[in-house]
Amino acid sequence: MKVFVRGAGLTLVAGLALTAGAARAALAQDTTFRGITLIGNYDPTRDKISVAVLAVSGAFGDSLRAIVQRDLDFSDRFTILPVEGGDADAARTGGAGSGLNYSIFKQLNAAAVIQMTSMPTGIHVALHDVAKGQVVNVGDFALPATGLTREWRMAVHRTSDEIARWMTGQRGMAATRIAYIRGSGKAAAIRIIDSDGAGEITVPTDENGISPAWHPSGTMLAYSTYGDVGSRIVLFDLATANSRTLTKAPINVQYITPNFTPDGTSILYARSGENGSDIYAVGLSGNDTPRRLTVGRGAENASPTSSPDGRRIVYVGNAEGSPQLYVMDADGTDARRLTEYDFSDKNYRSDPDWSPDGRLIAYQEKIGPNFQIRTIRATGGAPKQLTSEGVNEQPSWAPDSRHLVFTSTRSGVRQLWVLDTETFRMRQLTTSAGARLGAWSARLTQ
Amino acid sequence: MNATRRITGLTAALVSVTLVDACHKTPPAQPAPAVAPAAGPNADSARRAQEEAARRAAEDAARRRAADSAAAAAAAARDAASAAEALRTALTAMVHFDYDQSDLRPEDRAILDAKVPILTANPTVVIQVAGHTDERGSDEYNLALGQRRASSVKAYLVQHGIADSRIQTISYGEERPMAQGTDESAYQQNRRAEFVITGGPQTLRKP
Numbered sequence: 339m340k341v342f343v344r345g346a347g348l349t350l351v352a353g354l355a356l357t358a359g360a361a362r363a364a365l366a367q368d369t370t371f372r373g374i375t376l377i378g379n380y381d382p383t384r385d386k387i388s389v390a391v392l393a394v395s396g397a398f399g400d401s402l403r404a405i406v407q408r409d410l411d412f413s414d415r416f417t418i419l420p421v422e423g424g425d426a427d428a429a430r431t432g433g434a435g436s437g438l439n440y441s442i443f444k445q446l447n448a449a450a451v452i453q454m455t456s457m458p459t460g461i462h463v464a465l466h467d468v469a470k471g472q473v474v475n476v477g478d479f480a481l482p483a484t485g486l487t488r489e490w491r492m493a494v495h496r497t498s499d500e501i502a503r504w505m506t507g508q509r510g511m512a513a514t515r516i517a518y519i520r521g522s523g524k525a526a527a528i529r530i531i532d533s534d535g536a537g538e539i540t541v542p543t544d545e546n547g548i549s550p551a552w553h554p555s556g557t558m559l560a561y562s563t564y565g566d567v568g569s570r571i572v573l574f575d576l577a578t579a580n581s582r583t584l585t586k587a588p589i590n591v592q593y594i595t596p597n598f599t600p601d602g603t604s605i606l607y608a609r610s611g612e613n614g615s616d617i618y619a620v621g622l623s624g625n626d627t628p629r630r631l632t633v634g635r636g637a638e639n640a641s642p643t644s645s646p647d648g649r650r651i652v653y654v655g656n657a658e659g660s661p662q663l664y665v666m667d668a669d670g671t672d673a674r675r676l677t678e679y680d681f682s683d684k685n686y687r688s689d690p691d692w693s694p695d696g697r698l699i700a701y702q703e704k705i706g707p708n709f710q711i712r713t714i715r716a717t718g719g720a721p722k723q724l725t726s727e728g729v730n731e732q733p734s735w736a737p738d739s740r741h742l743v744f745t746s747t748r749s750g751v752r753q754l755w756v757l758d759t760e761t762f763r764m765r766q767l768t769t770s771a772g773a774r775l776g777a778w779s780a781r782l783t784q
Numbered sequence: 785m786n787a788t789r790r791i792t793g794l795t796a797a798l799v800s801v802t803l804v805d806a807c808h809k810t811p812p813a814q815p816a817p818a819v820a821p822a823a824g825p826n827a828d829s830a831r832r833a834q835e836e837a838a839r840r841a842a843e844d845a846a847r848r849r850a851a852d853s854a855a856a857a858a859a860a861a862r863d864a865a866s867a868a869e870a871l872r873t874a875l876t877a878m879v880h881f882d883y884d885q886s887d888l889r890p891e892d893r894a895i896l897d898a899k900v901p902i903l904t905a906n907p908t909v910v911i912q913v914a915g916h917t918d919e920r921g922s923d924e925y926n927l928a929l930g931q932r933r934a935s936s937v938k939a940y941l942v943q944h945g946i947a948d949s950r951i952q953t954i955s956y957g958e959e960r961p962m963a964q965g966t967d968e969s970a971y972q973q974n975r976r977a978e979f980v981i982t983g984g985p986q987t988l989r990k991p
Binding site: 526546564566589594608611615640641654660661686688689702709731774 | 884912914921922923924925927928929931932935938939952953954955956957959960980
């Protein structure tokens with residue numbers, strides 16, 4: 339079996355961190371690599387670590403192993419080596435529970451081996467450093483008693499994310515969900531799907547709901563309603579399944595594109611009426627007076643999204659002609675156009691989303707007849723085009739600031755796809771036609 | 785092309801209103817035949833016969849008048865209903881827009897001009913203007929563009945004397961396409977403002 343390993347010198351030496359606590363302490367000093375130390379020119383954005391995940395015994399062991407393998411694969415930072423259950427047993431130097439036969443994994447070019455053992459209340463995980471020939475990290479993870487439920491799957495995703503952190507210093511993003519709109523017209527509904535495409539549910543949305551946005555805690559969604567049912571901003575509590583209207587638009591006004599501020603205390607939104615659209619901020623209490631942030635004078639300003647430090651806001655506006663991206667301070671001052679724009683061109687740029695690490699803003703731009711996904715540094719500069727096949731729109735960053743979920747017609751109908759902005763690997767997230775307006779949650783703790 | 789067809793349709797509607805008006809007038813009743821005075825030996829019987837003939841003629845005339853008048857009333861009611869329907873059609877006729885624009889084109893101003901006298905003649909009528917877009921822009925930004933189109937229509941009607949409070953604006957963005965499809969023909973049909981009568985009498989009064 340051929341094993342793909344990039345780079346010449348991916349030799350492992352001893353892990354610096356023997357416990358998760360030590361790994362966290364080390365993370366604070368160096369952001370490049372942690373847990374297992376690699377010798378050679380390892381580039382975490384290009385080079386993948388070869389990992390073998392051993393078979394897991396006990397109830398749901400096969401599912402558990404498959405989910406962890408897929409989570410690590412979907413993080414695009416690991417190459418999962420196909421190791422059959424029998425191989426793992428053969429790899430042991432002795433009976434069950436004894437150490438691994440590291441030389442076999444060296445021949446497979448595995449850098450790390452993940453060994454998971456079912457426990458009464460969850461799983462015990464050991465991370466083996468193959469080059470060093472020893473366990474470099476262990477942890478116990480609680481799992482719900484009932485296997486394969488939505489909650490159980492999310493607990494396994496959190497385990498995967500922690501294992502990824504042991505190996506790279508950066509937590510994975512598997513324990514996340516994506517809210518999106520499926521269908522159109524009166525049949526449109528907000529749905530929530532796990533980052534691996536499993537566990538989909540439908541949110542009991544009020545009629546004509548659109549533009550779902552996650553609260554930073556992952557416990558609440560906001561969305562707006564439009565049309566003849568009246569325009570409102572609705573908050574949906576995921577734990578209680580209760581909806582409440584945060585604010586109802588007066589007659590002749592539509593509230594659109596709600597987004598939470600990073601501190602979770604306010605919502606930014608656009609108020610679209612007879613004098614154009616302007617961006618406002620309102621607290622979540624329900625009796626807060628909205629604060630107006632832009633003065634469009636008839637132009638349309640919409641789609642506000644905060645920088646992760648909450649100090650700036652990127653939004654789309656057409657005051658200079660076709661829709662462009664602008665960045666302003668959180669109080670509405672010092673607005674500057676972010677995207678380069680020639681007055682004569684008809685470029686249409688919209689749907690910005692600020693990466694959680696603050697570096698990049700993803701957006702959509704008309705390239706020829708179709709929208710394509712681009713990123714631009716938050717400080718401006720030359721944009722980078724990430725897509726070219728079909729119509730690609732509505733990017734939303736994963737919490738790792740590396741993956742984007744977006745809407746694409748590349749399969750023939752609108753579906754959500756996930757793109758790794760480092761390797762350009764794509765995967766289709768949804769399979770139900772008419773999926774759009776994906777919003778990626780923060781890492782979920784419940 | 786579409787605009788031309790719309791104008792033609794509107795003109796046809798107005799013409800039919802005019803024709804209906806002409807039919808409203810009840811045709812004049814036939815006068816009873818004049819009875820000539822009788823003379824001679826059989827004057828009495830002849831006079832009686834003449835009187836009888838005159839009476840029957842008068843009765844026939846009255847019956848004809850009654851029948852004509854009933855038919856005229858029914859026709860008038862039909863005509864009134866179709867006139868009201870024509871007014872309703874004119875009041876709810878859509879206007880269309882160019883790509884990414886909310887400016888009113890001349891042919892669409894004519895469609896709005898036809899609504900103004902109807903709204904003026906029916907001062908309790910309230911309408912809702914819904915702005916729509918084609919699917920080519922941003923799903924979310926199109927909600928703002930739809931609102932701008934509805935607002936543009938409302939501003940025109942208000943400029944022409946219709947009270948602000950009688951026109952409500954909403955937006956559907958690209959969420960309610962009139963035509964499916966991904967060609968300019970479908971896009972053109974979808975870039976529109978629709979009108980719904982949300983208040984006022986069932987039967988509209990003629991301007």
